[in-house]
Amino acid sequence: MAQHGPFPAMLHVLGSALRSEGRLPEAEAAFLQGLSLDPNDPDLLLGYARVCLAAGQAEKAGALVERAASHAPESAAVSAARAQVAFALGKDRDMHRHSTEALAHDPEDPNARALHGTASMLTGDSRSGYTSLASAAASQPDDADLRAAARQAKLMNHPLMLPLRPFARVNPLVVWICVVAVIYGLRAVGLGPLSFAFAMIWLVFCVYSWVVPPLVRRWINRKWGS
Numbered sequence: 001m002a003q004h005g006p007f008p009a010m011l012h013v014l015g016s017a018l019r020s021e022g023r024l025p026e027a028e029a030a031f032l033q034g035l036s037l038d039p040n041d042p043d044l045l046l047g048y049a050r051v052c053l054a055a056g057q058a059e060k061a062g063a064l065v066e067r068a069a070s071h072a073p074e075s076a077a078v079s080a081a082r083a084q085v086a087f088a089l090g091k092d093r094d095m096h097r098h099s100t101e102a103l104a105h106d107p108e109d110p111n112a113r114a115l116h117g118t119a120s121m122l123t124g125d126s127r128s129g130y131t132s133l134a135s136a137a138a139s140q141p142d143d144a145d146l147r148a149a150a151r152q153a154k155l156m157n158h159p160l161m162l163p164l165r166p167f168a169r170v171n172p173l174v175v176w177i178c179v180v181a182v183i184y185g186l187r188a189v190g191l192g193p194l195s196f197a198f199a200m201i202w203l204v205f206c207v208y209s210w211v212v213p214p215l216v217r218r219w220i221n222r223k224w225g226s
Contacts, residue, residue: 008034012043019051027051042072046081058088076105076112083115092122103132110139114146117153126156126165151220158216164209 001010011034018027031048038044045068052061062085069078079102086095096119102112117132130153137143137150155161167175179202186195 006033006037008038008041008044011037012041012047015044015047015051019047019054022054024051024055028055040067040071042068042075042078045071046077049081049085053084053088056088058085061085061088076102076109079105080112080115083119087115087118087122092119095119096123108139110136113139114149118149121149121153121156124165126153129153130157154220155213155217158220160212160216163205164213167209 001007001014011030015027015030015034018024018030028048028051031044031051034041034044035048045064049061049064049068052058052064061081065078065081065085068075068081072078079098083095083098083102086092086098095115099112099115099119103109103116106112113132114136117129117134117136120126120129120132130150133146133150133153137146140146156165183195183199183202186192186198
């Protein structure tokens with residue numbers, strides 16, 4: 001840029017590099033400069049959206065992604081960005097839909113696979129989640145976070161974890177409140193033996209949930225060489 005002046009493609013590279021280093025104000029300035037030269041450039045809009053996501057501005061990021069989509073509606077990058085925005089907003093099903101679209105564009109893209117794997121885990125499809133995350137981790141072996149996510153997905157897919165899967169996405173406090181309500185509710189209507197039996201079953205389940213996951217995790221870690 002010092003030799004030829006600023007132009008959109010190089011400002012996109014600069015903004016992305018600054019975002020990777022965590023220098024968000026400078027990254028924002030680079031993308032805004034690029035957009036002043038070409039306000040409808042999808043890559044610049046998506047790059048700026050990622051800066052906004054990193055800064056916790058999910059709504060603003062969503063608006064930028066939709067602007068990019070109006071100029072590149074079939075872009076895999078748009079679908080991936082939509083999935084990232086949905087994740088930031090806690091919209092798991094929307095994330096799964098958009099990540100599936102991104103994966104359809106390029107089934108071998110490790111980033112699309114990572115998004116799809118995360119979305120699958122969040123929506124309860126641990127089998128697909130592990131398949132996508134394991135593939136993404138194999139493509140990027142130096143990414144410790146991705147490897148950890150694949151390992152966690154492997155844990156949830158173990159047969160011994162089957163009884164615990166329905167509770168994986170539920171707030172534990174809500175579960176405990178419901179269990180206590182059931183136990184005291186049964187006792188209040190005169191079903192003491194049934195209340196006691198339910199309490200014992202729940203106790204066994206709690207012990208299972210405390211003992212089994214660490215054992216399975218230790219076995220998986222040993223198998224994965226860590």
